[in-house]
Amino acid sequence: MSGLVDDRALLGRTSTAERVADILRGRIADGYFPPGERLSEESIGSALKVSRNTLREAFRLLTHERLLTHELNRGVFVRVLTVEDVEDIFRTRRLVECAVVRGLGRPPYALDGPAAAVADAHRAARAKDWKGVGTANIRFHGELVALAGSARMDELMRSVFAELRLVFHVVDDPRRLHEPYLSRNREILKALESGDRPAAERLLGRYLDDSRLGMVEAYEAGLGDAGEQ
Template identity: 35%
Template sequence: MQPLSTPPSSGRSAVDEAVATLRSRVLDGVLGPGARIVEEQAAAELGVSRHTLRAAMRQLVSDGLLRHEPHRGVHVPILTAEDITDVFRIRALLEHEAMRDVASRAYCPPDAVAALAALESLGDDAGWHEVVEYDRAFHRALIDAAGSVRISRTYAATEAEIVFCLVQLRPHYDRPVEVAREHRELLEPVAAGDVRKAQRLLDVHLRDAERNLLGSLPGVRAGSVSPDSTT
């Protein structure tokens, strides 16, 4: 972890810089599930005070990317089957509603189109964090295109945990082009105004991701997702 020896860039505070650095470490898998944040060591590596570090960790705990537990301190969470199922339940509820709205208008959000183009441009040597970012941007664009402040706000509240799930899907995709292909398949019926097909493909997309995550947990079978776990 590189020390923050230079002043915060772009007007960001030291806390913002520490949040960004820790976030990227978690999302890139440098700090893996279960990794504990040792305050003295982390503050020294980041080149910030322990007060600044604690403020940064509080933000990431609030986002769901870190967890604080008595007698264990702050650590990267280890997702349980219940965590994964709950995150995908929220995703299904919100994304199906957004998909219904945009497909009924045959409207392809420009930000979703741009995210898809960025995914398709990635080479096999691209970092997984790039794939995750464009995947996140694609789904967020569909959510925001529904035009509901409350849907967007609710989605934003769980977005960090959604991204944390995406990070752990890396072993299930050999190449970024696979991810891009799935997202192009999602967008085509939206452009055609085919609501039923768009929602069916979204359902498959979310079910497959949830099933892969659950299947990677010790003692959980890959096919253990309930048929009624998403709508």
């Protein structure tokens, strides 16, 4: 056991790196660090008062989550997703989210989380806060996944949804991207509230198929506009 004593410092460093990764993940999700931006070790480390080793471990964690990319002799950058990445995100979402709904047991279901997310999305829409609508929409789908009661599935989808946020920052018309799905989330919720799991799964599958097509189209247009600037 004496050898474990020497590892206590690693626990503290890893914990700090995870907290730093949480901060940076949130900043990336908010668009503070947009896709393609280089992250400066010096400025971030100074702002957060953390060592270079801790910051590099946080970068490594976020690179593993596919939010950052390391380019040799250039540094660490926020990832710019490809269209193929976007397609893959939606394939993963369809597999996981539909399987969760399909696997639900007998109703009633614990729907406070999804219901709160739907309500928040509609409040944000009334305020014309389309970024807020997108955040609430993602939370709704995260709450659906949480109905499975699987920590592993929650962790997987947290990473997938974080990648999805990178797409939002490239799209130039967030209202067009998010507004059509406000009512569709509510329809899914109502189907679950009524205990009609097959209907909820059908609605969810169609939602994700349509969202994939719309997202890819909007993302391609956003990438094109960025390339012309």
